[in-house]
Amino acid sequence: MAENQKSEVLVHANELTCIREERILFDELSFDINAGDIVQIEGPNGAGKTSLLRIIAGLSRPYAGEVHYLNQNITRCRDEFNHDLLYLGHLAGVKSELTAEENLNFNLSISGYHDFDTSSILSKVNLSGFEDALAGHLSAGQHRRTALARLWHTNCRVWILDEPFTAIDKKGVEELEKLFIRHAESGGCVILTTHQDMGVVTEKQLRKIRLDYRFV
């Protein structure tokens, strides 16, 4: 990003090793993620993309190594890190018994936001008119959009998104990409996995971290 003269290291991975089912997914993996980065973690199924994201988010512990947020180990500054982290996993975190509006309301309240206008946020993900529909009755894409809606109302700097484009239509993907670029330009970072090619985010703006399936 040309605008971000100072590239501040937001997240630093220090020699991460992850072992699942007695298989080494990656070892001694180190990288820096700076403010303004859009990072795509790529690799075939089973290469450990989700495991890596969960380790960065602090949901799983790595076998060895550590993750730093603003030069502090995330196990030490969990509150500050969680305050600045928006994580969307494989599972959307959307309750099918609640309506789209109630889901968004809950997800935002639990992150500490208050006095927000749910219907205007939902309209940004094209869910106007579905505020009162139970999330269980929505289509897969709309279900996903309910979860993604919180991206439009956040001041978290670190976004970790596991397959955010699943079930989202082409126009929706474009809008999300534009949102990622805006977020990166305002000093945040996006770490995501996807198997889709991104159209709006150019090669130059995108950093890639590749994980390979290893036979060990």
Add this chain to the structure above:
Amino acid sequence: MNRGISYTRAFTTLFMRDIKIAIRHRGDIFNPLLFFIMVVTLFPLGVGPEPQVLSRVAPGIIWVAALLASMLSLERLFKADYNDGTLEQMLLSPQPLPLLVLAKVLAHWVLTGVPLILVAPLLAVLLNLESNSYGALMATLALGTPVLSLLGAIGVALTVGLRKGGVLLSLLILPLYIPVLIFATSAIDASGMNLPYTPHLAIIGAILAGSLILAPIAIGASLRVSTN
């Protein structure tokens, strides 16, 4: 953008959400209650209808049934949240995890424990409980069922990641329930003989105070382990 950490807001948000979900899923409330009522009404058919026999075993039957009913309902405490990813969001929320967990357990107790307390005196009539034991029965249930929910939640949090955690769950938490069972039934027995039962109540109260403070921390830590 308004953002700030408010413990009461986080607590009430989660509490109200769980109550709302349970109201839309009414089976979850009625199942343990129905179990409780069925066990207690079947007992006289099994042991015979003699009033003396029934009033001897009444405290034990009611308490064992309440204990099993609470265990039956516990399994779903974190399962749904685990399966749809809301639990991850709770773990990553900037709010303190023990507080969120306490809100969930309290909601669970309000939905399953309180109905048990309310129907217990009715079932006590069926079992011919000594007339001066009703106070003790209500008091022990009111103090004891929150302990069951709190201690049980530790076991649930530890087994939530397992596909078939049911058996393990019972093995983990039944031993923890035994002190409550012993003191509760002996309090009711004592009151039936017109003896003071406040010492028993005090001990159950102490267990409640201890688990109210320590269990949320243990549940939070167990959830972090289970989602690892």
